[in-house]
Amino acid sequence: MHFKKSNDNQSTILHEGSVPYLTFKKLDQAGVRHGFSTRMGGVSEGMFSALNLSYNRGDKKEAVDENFRRISEAIGFDHTKLVFSNQIHETRIHKVTKEDCGKVMKDMDGLATNEQGIPLYTGYADCVPLFFYDPVEKAAALAHSGWRGTVGRIGAKMVQFLENEYGSKKENIIAAIGPSICRSCYEVSEDVADEFKKELTGHDAKEFLDETVAVVKVLETARKKAGIEF
Numbered sequence: 001m002h003f004k005k006s007n008d009n010q011s012t013i014l015h016e017g018s019v020p021y022l023t024f025k026k027l028d029q030a031g032v033r034h035g036f037s038t039r040m041g042g043v044s045e046g047m048f049s050a051l052n053l054s055y056n057r058g059d060k061k062e063a064v065d066e067n068f069r070r071i072s073e074a075i076g077f078d079h080t081k082l083v084f085s086n087q088i089h090e091t092r093i094h095k096v097t098k099e100d101c102g103k104v105m106k107d108m109d110g111l112a113t114n115e116q117g118i119p120l121y122t123g124y125a126d127c128v129p130l131f132f133y134d135p136v137e138k139a140a141a142l143a144h145s146g147w148r149g150t151v152g153r154i155g156a157k158m159v160q161f162l163e164n165e166y167g168s169k170k171e172n173i174i175a176a177i178g179p180s181i182c183r184s185c186y187e188v189s190e191d192v193a194d195e196f197k198k199e200l201t202g203h204d205a206k207e208f209l210d211e212t213v214a215v216v217k218v219l220e221t222a223r224k225k226a227g228i229e230f
Helices: 025-029 061-075 147-151 154-166 190-199 211-223
Strands: 012-015 021-024 083-086 093-095 104-106 110-113 128-134 139-145 174-177
Touching: 021 025, 021 061, 025 174, 083 110, 093 154, 110 154, 128 154, 139 147, 139 154, 147 154, 147 190, 154 211
Parallel strands: 083 104, 093 110
Antiparallel strands: 012 021, 110 139, 128 139, 128 174
């Protein structure tokens, strides 16, 4: 298996096996069970091959169920307790509790919890995945940062959410940026580029957008550059 490193600060670890997945060094070192799946190791067929984790794209439910069982076994979590986000490219964040296990949180692009044993799930095509963990307050979070969420600073809002809801301190929060579309592949319209230039000062958005760079700027502002990995 091959994946492209975006820069010299690349800290992604590839866990090979029948169901490969990626983790991040600092989250591993903090003892956080986490992972970013690939398309390998599942049972889905055709255009969904092979580890499709979406129930709303036309794949067979039993295939997606089995794919979740496989990735949960590989990473090490209980897939029956998964809390899902129904993402709408906004910046809303849900505070997850045990009562949410096995449910879909509607119209949410961020999930956060400080209760152990609750696996969180957010799905991605080419948008930017954000992982957060506070080892002091034991709070974990995921955020889906599409272009609208990036412009809306969902990364910074998640840092603030962790502060407000769990008493986290910015300097303690570990933030990791997962794989996403690169600038050379992400052609955008002029109005989208203009939104980035207007909302994110200093971002060089043209016809091709580097969304990861924009997310880094948001997180650097929110956390003063501490602990960001990508």
